[in-house]
Amino acid sequence: MYADKSMINVSGISKSFRGFQALDNISFDVQPREVVSIIGPSGSGKSTLLRTLNLLVLPDSGKISIGNASIDAQHVQRKQINTLRSKSSMVFQHYNLFRNKTAQENITEVLRFAKKLGRKEADEKALEYLHRVGLHDKASSYPAMLSGGQQQRVGIARALSLEPEVILMDEPTSSLDPEMRRGILKLIAEIATQNITLAIVTHEMNFAREISDRLFFMEQGRIIAQGAPDEIIQGDVGSRIDAFVNDYEI
Template structure:
């Protein structure tokens, strides 16, 4: 589903991704963990070119792009393959929950308004927000806003969902409702790449866990291999620090 080969990214003199090569399979849920500044979010943002890699290739579905040189058309085609859920929701404050979900499919996919609203209502129901369809973001809790953003991502029917620390901006009591929606998506074999600091959640829902530090992949494997019985000394040090 997703293939990254020899991806590099620097900000000025600081290299934040160093020769990253990865494969993500269709239906796989991959959790990316690691300390702050390890390159986790930058890697995720490079997958849909919100950050422009310096070198390397990215393939998502049937679209492949050489990051050394690409056209606006190729950039657009690659971005169409994924949808991103941000840690701070990024909802339109002047639009209702339903309008936030339907905006992209009406504007970009030219779906008729009545069809878009039917789709939007079904997705809001899927994330448990049918009764909040006509509410504005300011009237919703953080957990509800994040669930609207998940519904919005699903509306464009992407090949893969990219989550950038989807619970980091939430109060602790609201985290569970968002994680539950992601659990349900995982049961439906939705391809997801999730940058997260929720270790227990990663252990429960991910097929594979990737540990990053200093722009490199230091360790990867099943949740049990990475988060439980690891023999990797830096991984153990990291787990002790967060526990």
Template sequence: MIKVSELSKRFANNPVLKAINLNVKQGEVVAIIGPSGSGKSTLLRCLNLLEKPDSGIIQIGEVTLDCQHYNHRQETELRKQSAMVFQHYNLFKNKTALENITYPLIVGQKMDKKQAMQRGLWLLERVGMVDYANQYPITLSGGQQQRIAIARALAVRPKVLLFDEPTSALDPERVHEVLQVMLQLAKENITMIIVTHEMEFAKYVADRIIFMANGIIVEEGLAKSIIDNPQNALTQRFLRQLTDDIDFQI
């Protein structure tokens, strides 16, 4: 479903992605982990051209794009293949939950308004938010907003769902409700790439885990294998830091 070849990106003189190669199969759930600044989110944003890569080849589904030579039509076609769920929801504040979902259908896909409403309500039902269809984001918790954002991403029937740390802005008690929705999607054979710090979730939901550091893929493998028995010293150190108790001295 996804094939990335020699993907590179730099900001000014700082190389953030260094010739990344990545393959994701149809229906596979891949979690990307790693320290801050490792290039995880940049990789995700390059896949749908929110960030423009400097070089490399991106293929999603049947659409292939050479990052150094492409036109507007090719860019649009690649973007249609995926949908992204952001860390901070990115909902329209002046639109209801239902309107947030129907807007890309009516405006972007020229769908009939009644049909878009039906699809929107069905998607809200899927994420457990149909009772909040007419509420505005400001009246909803972070977890509720994120579930609406997931429904909005699903609305355009993408071939791939991209999640950029979808729970990191949530209160701890709200994390579970979003992870439950993502777990259900994983069971439905939807191709997903998830940048996350939720190691237990990654271990039990992802088929494969990729560990990134310093702009490269350092280690990848079966999720349980990477979490329980990492081979690379950088991966071992990263996972150890997440589990070590903090020793305060006052």
């Protein structure tokens, strides 16, 4: 559909919080069906950048396009925000599930609100996507009855059910123990083969290297390097990145 243009285009995005420059004039493109992982030290702006793409954080300046939807931060209209948000869905670090709703209801309610589906169709689609993430037998379970890995699977099913053009994942494994983390990483790797554009904030360096078409390395609110995983991890791109990468087992 977007063969002649980028799926994501970011131009000159900046964001500050009470004088702290979280994002500093960031620009980049992501192609359709490309998998991009955003890496870098804590506090470098990775999650803030990801959240600006879904406008959970409104940038102070710059332009964002996803698919055929665009927004200029200095001329924001509610209709444009809703249209841009409809192009992507989020997978959150802490799952962001409704605690008083079952796994199925967490998906059904989002489908009814975002896609305007009727109850029956939304329920059926919710079950379909729970089955895809291996949780069809947990449809009636509340989040408190699910493990962290299972809750994240519900979050991923919810994101997939919206059938977005882009999925944004904000450290999807950071709250999980090693065993649960492996299962979620395997699921994300499977999703990456399904012709969907993915942008992932992660500290899972081996995973990022294996799954990504490109890595973005961020520090102090800027993307200071980007390229193929081996170029960033093994290439001669700078001592700062080398020091960061060497803190992880590659």
